[in-house]
Amino acid sequence: MLVWLALTLAGNPAAAQTSYSNTTTGTISESATACTGPMVRNFTVAANAQVTDVNIGVQFTHTYRGDVRATLVSPGGTVVNLITNVGASANNLNVLFDDSAAASISTHTANDNTAAAPPYQRSFRPEGSLAGFNGQGSAGTWQLTICDSLNGDSGSFARAHLYLTTVPLSPHADLSLTKSVSNAAPASGASIAYVLSVTNASGSTLTATGVTVQDTLPAGFSFTGASGFGSYDSATGVWTVGSIPAGTTRTLTISGTVAATAGASVTNIAQIGASSAFDPDSTPGNDAAGEDDQDSATFTVSGTRVAGTPPALVCPVGITVHDWDGVSWPAGTTSGSHVLTAIGTASVGIAVSGGSFLGNATYGGQSPTRQNVVTGGLSPAQFSIFELVDFTSQAGVVTSTITLPTAVPGAQFRLFDVDYNAGQFADRVTVTGSYNGTTVYPVLTNGVANHVIGNSAYGDALSADTSADGTVTVTFNTPVDRIVIEYGSHGLAPANPGQQGMAIHDISFCRPTANLAIAKTGSVVSDPVNGTADPKAIPGATMRYCILVTNNGSGTATGIAIADPLPPATTFIPGSLRSGTSCAGATTVEDDDAGGADESDPFGASIAGSTVAATTPALTPASAMAIAFDVTVN
Numbered sequence: 187m188l189v190w191l192a193l194t195l196a197g198n199p200a201a202a203q204t205s206y207s208n209t210t211t212g213t214i215s216e217s218a219t220a221c222t223g224p225m226v227r228n229f230t231v232a233a234n235a236q237v238t239d240v241n242i243g244v245q246f247t248h249t250y251r252g253d254v255r256a257t258l259v260s261p262g263g264t265v266v267n268l269i270t271n272v273g274a275s276a277n278n279l280n281v282l283f284d285d286s287a288a289a290s291i292s293t294h295t296a297n298d299n300t301a302a303a304p305p306y307q308r309s310f311r312p313e314g315s316l317a318g319f320n321g322q323g324s325a326g327t328w329q330l331t332i333c334d335s336l337n338g339d340s341g342s343f344a345r346a347h348l349y350l351t352t353v354p355l356s357p358h359a360d361l362s363l364t365k366s367v368s369n370a371a372p373a374s375g376a377s378i379a380y381v382l383s384v385t386n387a388s389g390s391t392l393t394a395t396g397v398t399v400q401d402t403l404p405a406g407f408s409f410t411g412a413s414g415f416g417s418y419d420s421a422t423g424v425w426t427v428g429s430i431p432a433g434t435t436r437t438l439t440i441s442g443t444v445a446a447t448a449g450a451s452v453t454n455i456a457q458i459g460a461s462s463a464f465d466p467d468s469t470p471g472n473d474a475a476g477e478d479d480q481d482s483a484t485f486t487v488s489g490t491r492v493a494g495t496p497p498a499l500v501c502p503v504g505i506t507v508h509d510w511d512g513v514s515w516p517a518g519t520t521s522g523s524h525v526l527t528a529i530g531t532a533s534v535g536i537a538v539s540g541g542s543f544l545g546n547a548t549y550g551g552q553s554p555t556r557q558n559v560v561t562g563g564l565s566p567a568q569f570s571i572f573e574l575v576d577f578t579s580q581a582g583v584v585t586s587t588i589t590l591p592t593a594v595p596g597a598q599f600r601l602f603d604v605d606y607n608a609g610q611f612a613d614r615v616t617v618t619g620s621y622n623g624t625t626v627y628p629v630l631t632n633g634v635a636n637h638v639i640g641n642s643a644y645g646d647a648l649s650a651d652t653s654a655d656g657t658v659t660v661t662f663n664t665p666v667d668r669i670v671i672e673y674g675s676h677g678l679a680p681a682n683p684g685q686q687g688m689a690i691h692d693i694s695f696c697r698p699t700a701n702l703a704i705a706k707t708g709s710v711v712s713d714p715v716n717g718t719a720d721p722k723a724i725p726g727a728t729m730r731y732c733i734l735v736t737n738n739g740s741g742t743a744t745g746i747a748i749a750d751p752l753p754p755a756t757t758f759i760p761g762s763l764r765s766g767t768s769c770a771g772a773t774t775v776e777d778d779d780a781g782g783a784d785e786s787d788p789f790g791a792s793i794a795g796s797t798v799a800a801t802t803p804a805l806t807p808a809s810a811m812a813i814a815f816d817v818t819v820n
Contacts, residue, residue: 201238206231206328206348214248214332215340221255224333227346231261234325235352236464240316242330242348243282243306244268248341251276251298253334258283258316258348261326262467263474266314271335278341280307287311304347323466324352359394359463360387361430365401365456367483372444374487377410380440382425382456388433392463397427399438400471401456405640406446406487414438424459448489449646450637455482487637491647494631494638496659499598501696508532508693510556510569517551518543528697530591536573540582540674544574544685553687560689562602563654570602573673574687582683583674586690593621593667593740593807595696598660601671602689605635605656606645611686612679613645615658619666621740622808626666631659644676665740665807698741702805704748705734707769711816723819728759732769732814733798737805744804746811752796755820762816765789765800772814789813 206229212218219225242258251273258266268283269291280298281291282305291310298307330346361384368379382401386394402423403409412418415436416427427436446452457480458470468477499505506527513524521535536554543553550557553574558567573584597619604613618641619626632638635649635656649656662669673688712718713727721727733750737743752758765787766772776784780792780799790801791813800813 201351201353202235203239203349203351204231206350207345208330209345210343212343213340214246214254214334214343216253216334216337218340219333221333221335224255224331225343227330227332227343229328229330229348231324231326231328231350234323234355234466236355236358236466237319237322237324237350237352239285239351240319240349241282241284242268242316242346243303244330244332244346245280245303245306245344246332246341247278247300247344248334248339249277250274250336250339251279253336253339254279254332254341255335256330256332259329259331260319260322261324261328262322262469262472263476264318264322264472266312266316266318268312268314270313272313282306282309283312283316284309285311285316300344303345321464322469323355324350325466355464355466357391357463358466359390359392359430359432359461360467361385361394361397361458361461361465362387362468362478363399363456363458363481365454365481365483367454367485370485371488372485373489374444374447376444378407378442378444378485380454380483381437382440383435383437384427384430384458385435386430386432390432390463393429393431395429395462397430397436397461398459399425399427399456400459401425401440401454403440403442404452404454405642406444406450406452407442407454408445409440409442412438412440444485444487446487446639447494447632447637448487448491450639450644451484451486452639453482453484455480457481491632491634491637493633493654493657494659496598496631497629497661497663499596499661499694499696500663501596503699504528504697506695506697508695510571510692513556515554515556515571517555518545518553520554526590526695529594529695532591533589535587535589536571536584538575538582538584540579541575541577541584544576546574549574549687557689560602560651560687562600562657562689562691563652567652568691570689570691572687572689574685576685577675577683579682580675580677580679583672584688586671586673588669588671588693590667590695592698592742593665594698595665595740597662597666597669597693597695599693600691601643601658601660602691603649603651603656604633604643604645604658604688605647605649606678607648608678609680611645611683612676613656613686613688614642614674614676615688616642616672617660618670619662620668620670621665622667626662626664628660628662631661633657646678667740696740698807699739700737700741700743700805700807701739702743702746703736703738705736706750707732707734725819727819728816729756729819730814730816732772732812733800734769734810734812735805736810737807740807742804742806746803746805747801748799748813750798752798752817756817757820758793758796758798759816759818762814763791763793763798764814765791766812766814767810769812769814772812776813791815
């Protein structure tokens with residue numbers, strides 16, 4: 187039975203509180219209301235208004251209240267936890283849940299009575315916040331869910347009252363978003379476009395201002411440009427729309443190319459992120475898929491799957507190969523250090539979460555281990571590091587981290603056996619790198635048994651241990667000093683994937699190279715007429731020069747020396763030499779000769795005759811040396 191009662195709040199004539207009750211009784215037990223199929227009590231709200239406050243009273247009998255869980259769900263899908271296994275052995279619940287109550291329900295350990303409500307015996311704050319419903323539209327079905335999560339006790343639902351405080355919808359702007367893709371089955375490398383449209387309904391009473399749409403572009407789509415109303419930032423994914431009058435639609439087209447291989451499905455989700463006006467049926471930025479301010483578009487890459495062709499690794503000064511055939515890695519080892527010719531000592535660390543490494547004699551013993559059974563189709567077979575793991579959930583992951591002592595211009599390696607077996611496992615591998623702390627992304631090249639989306643590969647067919655079908659090639663053609671390989675499962679895996687494995691084969695590193703760039707700047711510091719206020723390069727003026735040497739390469743430059751003859755018609759000002767890592771930061775005092783401790787702090791500077799000289803023993807990648815000095819204009 188549903189009972190409806192409306193009350194107008196005397197203190198605020200613009201706001202109204204409405205009560206909806208449900209007195210449909212029912213049994214609460216672990217068998218009747220298991221948490222996989224809880225008891226649901228509905229409150230149907232016909233009139234739409236903007237919610238400003240929500241309370242709910244709940245009454246039921248139940249021995250050992252700690253067995254019980256309850257939530258309140260709005261028509262828009264927002265879920266607020268009311269009580270979750272609170273009260274232990276206390277009996278019954280006769281409580282009004284109210285955010286303004288003095289105490290939390292988590293403190294409620296006493297028995298409740300069974301007297302009919304309202305009024306409810308006690309008032310507590312729920313575990314979640316009922317304020318999460320504020321700003322939403324009231325119309326639709328609100329749901330109270332109750333379940334018994336533990337064995338041994340039972341009870342009976344008596345009644346509940348939902349109290350909604352609302353204000354009229356007007357003024358409002360009813361915004362909706364649609365998203366489509368120009369080709370739902372494009373080929374890899376094809377040009378496609380997303381079209382986004384935001385409409386303010388003709389019945390709206392407000393112009394929506396400050397409207398933005400969040401559309402973070404997915405891996406598998408390479409942005410080339412955007413056109414239409416407003417502006418789009420592909421880095422942040424924000425479309426700044428601005429104002430939308432009632433009855434108006436704003437449209438944006440985002441163009442790009444398909445960066446995924448055949449068989450890959452790529453989904454792009456967009457939603458309205460902000461608006462100045464109340465929207466009666468959606469809330470900006472709440473990620474609620476059922477609301478009309480969010481939409482998605484999916485394309486599936488067409489074509490017959492073939493193994494891709496990896497890009498060439500271009501190494502100007504040669505390659506160093508980390509070859510597992512000649513490197514020791516005892517079974518079960520999870521970390522090691524290895525000397526790389528012309529690079530230095532690199533470290534490798536392997537860690538698992540959400541599972542455990544397995545031991546298997548066929549694959550070399552306790553994982554991770556060096557083995558040559560999973561070969562990626564190589565003949566004769568070569569060794570690689572095999573990661574055989576028992577994952578207990580889809581979230582399990584093995585993380586392999588390769589840390590280099592210095593950046594290399596590029597790197598390339600293969601991963602073996604990235605594949606799929608229905609009902610058993612669904613391999614996913616994601617590879618990222620970093621350079622001086624900034625994330626860099628490799629190019630992944632697929633095999634026949636997997637497809638690539640961005641920097642991730644997904645197994646979708648079975649590959650034998652000795653087959654190349656499951657091979658994924660990883661190529662970094664930009665500088666990198668740290669490589670992270672995450673191996674786990676994708677959405678087609680069972681909830682408990684169990685045993686699966688992947689191997690990391692030899693790694694080719696481009697040997698580091700330095701790339702020095704030099705720049706010289708000059709400015710007038712003062713002159714005899716104007717002083718330091720808008721000085722000019724007239725006779726007697728003081729000018730400051732700065733020489734900046736920057737290492738833009740991935741290797742350390744050593745034995746650096748520069749020389750700079752003074753400009754004609756100038757005279758060096760003794761004692762003006764300064765050094766630092768930037769022209770603005772060149773404040774370290776250097777004397778004028780080429781000797782003394784100042785020559786290694788860490789830069790040296792001197793003048794001999796009319797030539798300024800500077801030295802430093804080394805410049806690491808991305809570091810710089812600046813030398814500043816003053817002259818007088820003759």
